[in-house]
Amino acid sequence: MEAAVQRNPSNAHSWFQLGVKQQENEREAKAIQALRRALELDPTHLPSWLALAISHTNEGNRHGSYE
Numbered sequence: 762m763e764a765a766v767q768r769n770p771s772n773a774h775s776w777f778q779l780g781v782k783q784q785e786n787e788r789e790a791k792a793i794q795a796l797r798r799a800l801e802l803d804p805t806h807l808p809s810w811l812a813l814a815i816s817h818t819n820e821g822n823r824h825g826s827y828e
Contacts, residue, residue: 766795773803781812784819792816 762779769775780795796813799806817828 771802773799773806773809776802777806777809777812780809780816784812784816787819789816789820793820 762775762782765772765775766779776795776799780792780799783789783792783795793813793816796809796816799809800813803809
């Protein structure tokens with residue numbers, strides 16, 4: 762997924778997929794960065810919002826989850 766993002770850094774879906782993959786590998790900080798980038802590119806992508814809330818929850822960041 763990192764290679765896909767490097768090839769096309771303006772593809773929100775690739776950033777979303779990278780964020781989810783980072784979540785699966787328990788790298789929440791990197792997941793949050795990727796998911797925020799996905800939302801910068803496409804703020805209407807609801808799965809990115811949900812995944813971001815999950816990462817914040819996993820990090821114990823209640824405020825980030827609500828945000």
